[in-house]
Amino acid sequence: MTDGYKYKDTEGREHHVETPLEIKEVEQYGDPQTLIMEADGTHYALTVFKVKKTHNRYIGDAVSPQILITGGVGRSAYCLSVKGYLDADYLASKIKGSRCDAYNIIHMLNEAGYRLPREAPLEIVETPK
Numbered sequence: 001m002t003d004g005y006k007y008k009d010t011e012g013r014e015h016h017v018e019t020p021l022e023i024k025e026v027e028q029y030g031d032p033q034t035l036i037m038e039a040d041g042t043h044y045a046l047t048v049f050k051v052k053k054t055h056n057r058y059i060g061d062a063v064s065p066q067i068l069i070t071g072g073v074g075r076s077a078y079c080l081s082v083k084g085y086l087d088a089d090y091l092a093s094k095i096k097g098s099r100c101d102a103y104n105i106i107h108m109l110n111e112a113g114y115r116l117p118r119e120a121p122l123e124i125v126e127t128p129k
Contacts, residue, residue, distance in 0.1 A: 005070065005126070024055040029065065034048075037104065039104045039107075044105065046069055051066055059079050063081055072097060109118055
């Protein structure tokens with residue numbers, strides 16, 4: 001265990017780093033895509049990354065394979081499992097949107113093939129070009 005280190009920011013304030021910076025690779029499978037839809041008077045633009053593991057618990061690092069969604073309506077990012085039940089209230093709280101927004105985003109993900117039924121086998125499939 002180290003004692004960490006200190007540094008000064010551009011305004012001269014001192015900060016104490018307890019654990020040194022770690023850089024971890026985010027392994028993607030397939031290319032990112034942006035989904036765009038208008039519904040219920042709202043414009044939705046959602047960029048989706050297929051990832052195995054993000055190492056980032058603050059964005060909900062789900063079980064692999066997963067998708068990392070960014071944008072939406074709340075300008076946030078969150079990881080979702082590609083399989084299983086996705087509650088609209090849960091998603092709304094994570095994307096900083098309404099329940100209506102969550103239902104529309106779930107619809108977008110389902111229509112684009114990013115979400116699988118519960119009984120579907122889990123396999124990592126490359127994004128079709």
